[in-house]
Amino acid sequence: MERKNVSSIDYLLLIPGVGFILLFIGSSIFITITQSFGVLSVTGKSQFTIENWKAIFHDKESLDSILFSLKIGLLSSVGTLLFAFPVALFLRKGGSGKRFLASLIKIPLFIPALVAAFLIINLISYHGIVNEALLALGIIKKPLRMLNDKFGWGVVAIQVWKNLPFVLLILSSSLASIRDDTIDAARNLGAGTFSVLFRIYVPLAMPGILVSMILMFIKAFGDFAIMSVAGPTYPPSIALRMRNTATLFQEWDKAAVLGVIIILTTLFITWLYSRLAEFVTGRK
Amino acid sequence: MSRLILKDLVKKFDNVAAVNHVSLEVEEGEFVTLLGPSGCGKTTTLRTIAGFYQPDEGEIYFNDRLMNNIPPAKRNTSMCFQSYALFPHMNVWDNIAFGLKMRKISQPEQKKRVAQALEMMSLSGMEKRMPGQLSGGQQQRVALARAIVTQPDILLFDEPLSNLDAKLRVQVRVEIKEMQKRLGITSIYVTHDQDEALAISDRIVVMNQGQIEQVGDPQSIYLHPMTSFVAGFIGLANILSGQVVARKENQVQLELPFGRFWAFAGGLRASVGDTVRFSFRPENVVQYREGSPNKVSATIQHAIFMGDTIDLFLDAKGTRLRARAESAAKLKPGDIAVFSIDETAFQFLE
Numbered sequence: 001m002e003r004k005n006v007s008s009i010d011y012l013l014l015i016p017g018v019g020f021i022l023l024f025i026g027s028s029i030f031i032t033i034t035q036s037f038g039v040l041s042v043t044g045k046s047q048f049t050i051e052n053w054k055a056i057f058h059d060k061e062s063l064d065s066i067l068f069s070l071k072i073g074l075l076s077s078v079g080t081l082l083f084a085f086p087v088a089l090f091l092r093k094g095g096s097g098k099r100f101l102a103s104l105i106k107i108p109l110f111i112p113a114l115v116a117a118f119l120i121i122n123l124i125s126y127h128g129i130v131n132e133a134l135l136a137l138g139i140i141k142k143p144l145r146m147l148n149d150k151f152g153w154g155v156v157a158i159q160v161w162k163n164l165p166f167v168l169l170i171l172s173s174s175l176a177s178i179r180d181d182t183i184d185a186a187r188n189l190g191a192g193t194f195s196v197l198f199r200i201y202v203p204l205a206m207p208g209i210l211v212s213m214i215l216m217f218i219k220a221f222g223d224f225a226i227m228s229v230a231g232p233t234y235p236p237s238i239a240l241r242m243r244n245t246a247t248l249f250q251e252w253d254k255a256a257v258l259g260v261i262i263i264l265t266t267l268f269i270t271w272l273y274s275r276l277a278e279f280v281t282g283r284k
Numbered sequence: 285m286s287r288l289i290l291k292d293l294v295k296k297f298d299n300v301a302a303v304n305h306v307s308l309e310v311e312e313g314e315f316v317t318l319l320g321p322s323g324c325g326k327t328t329t330l331r332t333i334a335g336f337y338q339p340d341e342g343e344i345y346f347n348d349r350l351m352n353n354i355p356p357a358k359r360n361t362s363m364c365f366q367s368y369a370l371f372p373h374m375n376v377w378d379n380i381a382f383g384l385k386m387r388k389i390s391q392p393e394q395k396k397r398v399a400q401a402l403e404m405m406s407l408s409g410m411e412k413r414m415p416g417q418l419s420g421g422q423q424q425r426v427a428l429a430r431a432i433v434t435q436p437d438i439l440l441f442d443e444p445l446s447n448l449d450a451k452l453r454v455q456v457r458v459e460i461k462e463m464q465k466r467l468g469i470t471s472i473y474v475t476h477d478q479d480e481a482l483a484i485s486d487r488i489v490v491m492n493q494g495q496i497e498q499v500g501d502p503q504s505i506y507l508h509p510m511t512s513f514v515a516g517f518i519g520l521a522n523i524l525s526g527q528v529v530a531r532k533e534n535q536v537q538l539e540l541p542f543g544r545f546w547a548f549a550g551g552l553r554a555s556v557g558d559t560v561r562f563s564f565r566p567e568n569v570v571q572y573r574e575g576s577p578n579k580v581s582a583t584i585q586h587a588i589f590m591g592d593t594i595d596l597f598l599d600a601k602g603t604r605l606r607a608r609a610e611s612a613a614k615l616k617p618g619d620i621a622v623f624s625i626d627e628t629a630f631q632f633l634e
Contacts, residue, residue, distance in 0.1 A: 181369035184336055187356040188363045189434065190386030199382075203373045281373060 029263065035256035042252050052253045056261075062245075064235035066261060072152050072237070073221030073269070076159035077213045080167045083160055084212070088171035089201065092178075109165045116162045117229040121147055124154055147230055154230040159220045167212040174208025175201065203281040210277045214270050221269075222262055238262060285312050286346040286437035286470055288333065294341035295328050302328040304494035305342070310487075313468040315461070319481040320491035321517065326474045329491070330440050333472060335359050346437055357386070362431035363440040366447065368423045370415040376402075376426050377411035383434035401429040404463070421452050428460070432467060439464065441473040445480065457484050478518045482506060490514050512633045515563035522569070522605050523633070525561045528554050535627065538562070542600035545578045547630035554632075561633040566595070568629030569607035576624035580605070584619045598623070 034040045038049040056062045091102055108116060123129050124146040131143040147154045178201065186200050202209070227237035236244065238258060246255035288310040295303040303325040310316045318326035331337050333344060335356035344351045351359060362383070370379050380401055384394045402408050405425040415423055424444065431439060441460070445453045461484050464471050475481055481488050482502040490497040490505065490513070498505060498514045509515035512523050529544065530537035536549045538560070547562070554560050572579055582598035582605060589595075594615060596607040607623055609615055 179367065179369065181365045181367045182371060184334075184356075185363065185365060185369035186371070186382070187336075188334055188361065189383035189430070190357045190360075191382075192355075192357050192386075195386060200371065 032256045032259045032263075035253050036260045038253055052257045056254055056257045061235060062241055062258065065238045065241040066258075066265075068152065068232075068235045069221050069227075069238040070265065072155050072159070072223075072227070073217045075152075075156045076163070076220035077216035079156055079160045080163050080216050081209065081213055084164050084167040084171055085205075085209070087164075088168055088175050088205075089197075091168075091172055092175045105168060106165045108162050111162070113162055113223070114225040114229065117158050117226045120154075120158045120161060121230060124157065148232055150232045152232060155220075155223075155226055158226050158230055159216075159223070162226070163216055163219060167216060170208050170212040170215075171205060174205040178204045206277050206281050210273055213273050217269050217273070218266050221266065285468060287312050288438055288470060288472070289345040290329070290333070290342065291345070292342040293329065293332065293339050293344065295325075295332050295337055296340050301494050303332065303339075306491075306494070306496055307342075308489060308496065308499070310470055310472065312470055315464055315471045315473065315484065315486045317473045317475060317481040317485040317488050318491055319475060319478060319488050319518070320497075321476055323493075324491040325494040326476075326491050327442055330363075330442055330472060330474045333438070334361050334363050334440055360434070360436050361438045361440050362434055362436035363442060364424075364427050364431050364444040366443040368415075368427040368444075368447075370423055370426055370430075372415055374415075375411065376407060376413050376415070376418070379415065379426055380430045380433050383430065387434065397433050398429075401433040404432075405429040420448055421456065424448060424456060425459075428463065432463065432469070436469060439469045439471040441471065441475075443475050444473075445475075446477070453480070454483075460484065482518075490517065492517075507631075509563060509631055510634055512561060512563065515631065515633060520566050520606055521563040522566070523561070523563045524603070525559055527559050528556050531556055538630075541603050542580060542582070543578075545625060545630075546627050548627050550632060552632045562630050563633060564625060564629040564631065566606035567593075567608045568626045569596075569598075569605060569623050570626075571609055571613065572622035572624045577627050578625040580623045580625060581620060582607075582623060584615055584617050584621060586617055587615045 031040055035042070036052055038045075038047055038052060040046060087101075087105065091098060111119065121128065125131070126143050126145065126147065128147070130146070131140075134140045135143065146157070182204070183196060183200060186196050191199065222239050223237065224239040224243070227240055231237055231240070235241075238261070242255050242258040242262075245251050245258060288308075290306055290308045293303055293306040294301055306325070306329060308316075318329060320326050328337065332339050335351070335354060339352060346359070371382065374382065377398060380398045381394050384397060389397070398411075399408075402411060405428055407422070407425055407429060410418070410422065415426065418426065424447075427444070444460070445456055448456060457480055473481075473484060482505075485502055487499060487501055488505045489499050492513050498510050500508075505514065506518055509518065509521070515521040515523055524540060526538040526540045528536050529539045531549070534549050535546050536552060536554070538545050538547055552560065569580070570576075580598075580600050582600035584596055585599050585604075586597040587594055587609075588597075589611065591611065593611055594609040594613055596609055596615065598605040598607050615621060
């Protein structure tokens, strides 16, 4: 690869973008971290302490919400991928109705998360459309609890529905960069449908798969709106718990601990998904 | 190794026949080239043989086996693509071993065969490289190694050399030919490059508008074109028509705007009074020497020095002709010179 000459003036161009991130995002992350250890605290006295961290790890509700959000994050990212990948494959191949399907599927992009949540509620609530239909057809005797259910399936369903088009866009561009010749070559060399999928499409689309899984996890893990409408009464999501800790109980330093946990978990999952991707594609 | 038989093959796209009733038999171990301009149906024919397209009519046989409904993965053909189509996420070794893995060949056998293929294509030592780290010529050789390692019944080439520079193209085409002769694999080669086709083929199938114009070995295709398309597409040709004004033994006399000429009739059935189409090559129109037949006097419009010859554009009483002169000849535009057309040069066209 040829290396282009970058002059010092070129770096000036970075200032508006990178400078903003460093100054505002960087400083707020820094303050969150110091606050979680009691330094630069906005409430109480400013002094280094690990009491806030101890308190969070001894607080059952906080721990439950961390695990609950983790579960929702993982299920939503995997779930969206499982729904989006076949659609992306279909759209790549084309065929009749491709444009119509592609635009139909983008509708959720234009609907804010909270509105989406209420839309889905109409479908899956206790007396919602799905339950009424299943009852009418005699498939179930008693309505199913899909909304505010303890497990959080309702939340996962809304996350998947809402983010499908977003993930689809990423996956489609990933799949579009695969040449038809490459697929033909694999078939010509004896690869059946299964081998073409797992030895060609998936490894070649892996960068897109990885990015969409990570972004989906971050969205679902830190989500506030959908969780507060469709989530279970207990445990609250980590974002809800954090809001409550900060504004309801006025414990900003403990909320900062939860904030740091969100950041660390996100970094960890990003790392984990990357290792997983390497494992699947067999590449280092 | 297989014989390949195409029977009355038709492939349509949106009701337009890309391949229109093509029939062809290719012997075991034969190297056959499909030659024609873009859009003539040669690539479609090739991809139908590979199984990427289903024929709308007609049959494809490998030996006695009807292949129409066999998926590409089960046909045991190997295709070399214009883009090479290497798997960008696999190193050279894994690219070459892919077909063997798909065929569930044992590990030791895979190793042996891949190593052989690497050796044969002088790629040893490159097995760990990724395709993106290779030059075009190296990628081409990896693609060839990947194609032959599975010991296919038929090798299919889709303009495999068109992305290489001119020198490498000549070198690789010799390598392909040698490899094919050594392995004796039946090969179908698609190209629009007539030089390539003439150099590499046992037989050439000239295609135009979805149909076969002429089939023959390179010499007969070049020396005895049967249609004006073949005459014009392969090499340079003067394609004219004129009236037969006399006939004696195996010669005919043709009336042209710039004179009367005697030509060997070959198998021509025309009788006096008929108008016939024919062609002759520029290299058969040479400077007149005492005793040469068929004198033509013409004005030189352009004289292009090509090194080994001079390419001439002539005006013979309003008819444009192409001719050749020796490179030492002193000819310049505007000169009037006398040429002669060899009686054996005339090829009568359908």
